[in-house]
Amino acid sequence: MQSVGSDPARLIAYRGGEAHVEGVALSRIAAEIGTPTFVYSRSALVETYQRFARAVDGMNATICYAVKANGNLAVVNTFAGLGAGADVVSIGEMKRAIQAGIPAGRIVFSGVGKTDEEMRSALAQGILQFNIESPDELNALSRIAVAAGKRASVALRVNPDVDAKTHEKITTGKKGNKFGIDIAHAPAMAAKAARLPGIAFDGLAIHIGSQLTSLDPYRHAFKRLADLTRELRGQGIVIERLDLGGGIGIAYQTDGAQGPTIALDDYAQVAAETVGNLGCKLVFEPGRSLVGNAGLLLARVVRVKDGEDRRFVILDAAMNDLVRPAMYGAHHAIKPVRQPPAGTVESPVDVVGPICESSDLFAAQRALPPVLADELLVLLSCGAYGFVMASTYNMRPLAAEVMVEGDRFAVVRPRQSFEDMLGTDRLPDWQASDLPEARSRGAA
Numbered sequence: 414m415q416s417v418g419s420d421p422a423r424l425i426a427y428r429g430g431e432a433h434v435e436g437v438a439l440s441r442i443a444a445e446i447g448t449p450t451f452v453y454s455r456s457a458l459v460e461t462y463q464r465f466a467r468a469v470d471g472m473n474a475t476i477c478y479a480v481k482a483n484g485n486l487a488v489v490n491t492f493a494g495l496g497a498g499a500d501v502v503s504i505g506e507m508k509r510a511i512q513a514g515i516p517a518g519r520i521v522f523s524g525v526g527k528t529d530e531e532m533r534s535a536l537a538q539g540i541l542q543f544n545i546e547s548p549d550e551l552n553a554l555s556r557i558a559v560a561a562g563k564r565a566s567v568a569l570r571v572n573p574d575v576d577a578k579t580h581e582k583i584t585t586g587k588k589g590n591k592f593g594i595d596i597a598h599a600p601a602m603a604a605k606a607a608r609l610p611g612i613a614f615d616g617l618a619i620h621i622g623s624q625l626t627s628l629d630p631y632r633h634a635f636k637r638l639a640d641l642t643r644e645l646r647g648q649g650i651v652i653e654r655l656d657l658g659g660g661i662g663i664a665y666q667t668d669g670a671q672g673p674t675i676a677l678d679d680y681a682q683v684a685a686e687t688v689g690n691l692g693c694k695l696v697f698e699p700g701r702s703l704v705g706n707a708g709l710l711l712a713r714v715v716r717v718k719d720g721e722d723r724r725f726v727i728l729d730a731a732m733n734d735l736v737r738p739a740m741y742g743a744h745h746a747i748k749p750v751r752q753p754p755a756g757t758v759e760s761p762v763d764v765v766g767p768i769c770e771s772s773d774l775f776a777a778q779r780a781l782p783p784v785l786a787d788e789l790l791v792l793l794s795c796g797a798y799g800f801v802m803a804s805t806y807n808m809r810p811l812a813a814e815v816m817v818e819g820d821r822f823a824v825v826r827p828r829q830s831f832e833d834m835l836g837t838d839r840l841p842d843w844q845a846s847d848l849p850e851a852r853s854r855g856a857a
């Protein structure tokens with residue numbers, strides 16, 4: 414059976430002429446919740462997690478879901494229920510993971526800019542591991558741990574200088590990237606970490622990038638990690654845990670045009686061949702591969718506009734809801750919710766949002782069946798780095814999020830209200846009387 418990861422369109426199925434996610438018609442969600450709305454399939458989340466877990470079964474591994482990919486409570490709680498740990502990069506993500514039921518003892522804290530406050534808070538929670546990325550950070554954590562009467566469990570994140578062959582904005586393991594410690598400097602720093610009073614040093618970590626579609630960069634990076642492990646052990650330094658990061662790419666194209674993505678079993682085999690015989694516990698940090706193709710963005714066509722040389726399909730979703738096309742030139746497949754009759758001829762259109770910049774473009778010259786105002790469309794592969802990267806640019810409230818399971822669905826985050834969006838700003842007190850509301854109060 415094909416997995417949801419290998420074809421984005423598998424998330425939807427047309428029944429009775431209408432696209433469904435599991436047993437729920439998307440038109441029903443649009444009618445009850447409105448649009449734009451992110452829709453996730455709980456069965457797809459469970460399926461992708463279990464596939465990952467099966468692939469690394471027997472490898473003494475902890476799967477630490479990268480919360481940054483999709484931090485919705487219902488999503489994180491789904492993985493918590495399946496035994497996942499979490500990879501977090503902020504105290505907000507740590508709080509979300511714990512709130513969702515992931516034990517602190519299964520949480521890894523990554524990131525180049527952990528503040529003292531964040532480290533103190535994570536230490537107090539008793540997380541599994543800090544992935545440390547600079548000498549200064551190491552010293553700061555040791556100081557904080559000593560002051561708290563604790564020792565922080567630490568892995569050094571090394572930069573293996575491997576080209577992940579992915580988009581430049583999501584490459585993280587090359588010389589010149591801000592991430593990790595140059596692998597050449599790692600032995601000296603590991604020796605130092607092993608001596609610091611507040612540090613229990615016992616691991617190494619890497620993460621070379623996101624949306625990888627080839628195994629070669631992994632093979633190179635894992636080999637370098639294995640070599641470094643042997644070198645450090647040769648110096649009497651204990652290495653018990655290797656964190657292999659995340660990054661496995663998913664299919665974004667429905668027609669296979671993107672080429673093959675990484676098969677999980679092959680990935681696990683590369684890990685087994687390179688670091689499997691070191692007797693280390695392993696940590697994996699998958700994000701996108703667990704959630705990306707388990708979610709979509711449901712939007713309504715506001716109107717269709719014929720420009721000079723092209724037709725624009727203008728949606729009620731925009732780059733503030735899904736920034737990936739504007740930010741990375743990312744491709745998201747687009748499908749109509751109403752099934753086009755067999756033999757419908759597709760023609761190229763630009764699918765855009767209403768935001769006031771030309772980068773608010775979801776797809777240029779994309780072949781679509783004819784669409785009319787008020788029709789519903791879906792953008793596929795929006796489960797990862799979708800809602801989490803949303804903003805209120807152009808004063809557009811954050812979209813709603815919905816979870817489907819079987820033939821039921823639930824709002825797992827309501828659409829932001831105008832009250833919430835507008836009500837948080839304040840005027841300085843010397844300006845308050847200028848508000849129409851205050852003026853009318855003053856007059857009363």
Ligand code: LLP
Binds near residue numbers: 481623
């Ligand atoms: N671990 C670390 C330390 C990371 O920095 C990341 C992602 C992951 C794990 C999870 O990687 P994944 O399995 O999801 O590829 N916003 C971009 C992707 C940024 C990825 C950042 N780091 C996008 O929309 O493509």
